[in-house]
Amino acid sequence: MLDKIIEWFPEDEILKADGFDNAIIGVSEGFNEPVRLIYSVKKCVNILMVDMTEEDALEHFYHNIKGAYVGEKTPIWCIDDL
Numbered sequence: 001m002l003d004k005i006i007e008w009f010p011e012d013e014i015l016k017a018d019g020f021d022n023a024i025i026g027v028s029e030g031f032n033e034p035v036r037l038i039y040s041v042k043k044c045v046n047i048l049m050v051d052m053t054e055e056d057a058l059e060h061f062y063h064n065i066k067g068a069y070v071g072e073k074t075p076i077w078c079i080d081d082l
Contacts, residue, residue, distance in 0.1 A: 001021075002016065009029075013034075013073065015071075023043035026038040036075055044077075045057045
């Protein structure tokens with residue numbers, strides 16, 4: 001998915017969350033808004049659970065990944081595990 005997005009938006013600087021390429025589900029594009037990657041929260045947590053428990057993965061995700069603001073191009077987190 002990431003390769004296609006980069007191909008579609010070659011002129012845009014796109015910020016990504018390292019280690020979570022397989023959790024990308026799309027891209028956000030708005031009027032006068034930067035292109036932002038959209039990640040599946042469920043997929044991100046599943047990636048983290050390879051090395052930690054579900055509880056630790058959720059805590060790590062919400063405190064260290066989702067909680068990190070890196071400017072207007074910060075990725076979007078889709079809550080898809082309700």
